[in-house]
Amino acid sequence: MPPIVFATGNANKVKEANAALRGAFEIIGLDEIGCREELPETSPTLEGNALEKARYVHQHYQADCFSEDTGLEVEALNGAPGVYSARYAGPARDAEANMGLLLSNLKGVENRNARFRTVIALILDGQEYTFEGIVNGQIIHIKKGKGGFGYDPIFVPEGYNRTFAQMPVEEKNAISHRGRAIAKLKAFLQEYGKG
């Protein structure tokens, strides 16, 4: 079975996906198909961006592929930063600056409810499919942990007292937004006969 391209420029996402999909089917990164350009992400929704990235790779490289877009949706901020999570504090996509801005916007706010939401878009044999994964949790007041990436040091998933950054990748994957979306993708691919 030919490998499926994971259309992302984010090496952390590839690492998490590989850990989750190990043994099920082979995924390869954009580097391996010679795609080094930045993928377009111009939609105001996670679904739209995920589809845009996957369509770009499918059209330019004629490969079966999937991409994903993830946002952190904070209840007290009406769902912000959401689809704009990567550039919340500016175009530099700086995780430290993004967390700093989020914590300052939540200063004095009691409602710390938030969720990560991932949408995966898959293009397989020319057909488009989407899969969603959500994890609910809380934004804490100070950063904790050195693992993970992005907003992980300030996010504590529901039912836990540690942040995603304090968990090994397997533990995060088992309950995370991306882990849940990837589990749906994996089940679909196995059913489809690609796994």
Ligand code: ITT
């Ligand atoms: P792509 O090439 O796949 O687009 P990206 O890094 O641009 O990679 P996103 O647009 O999906 O990815 O990133 C949205 C933001 O959310 C970005 O700031 C990430 O650091 C953050 N983020 C995504 N997944 C996360 C996770 O599992 N834990 C913490 N933060 C995460």
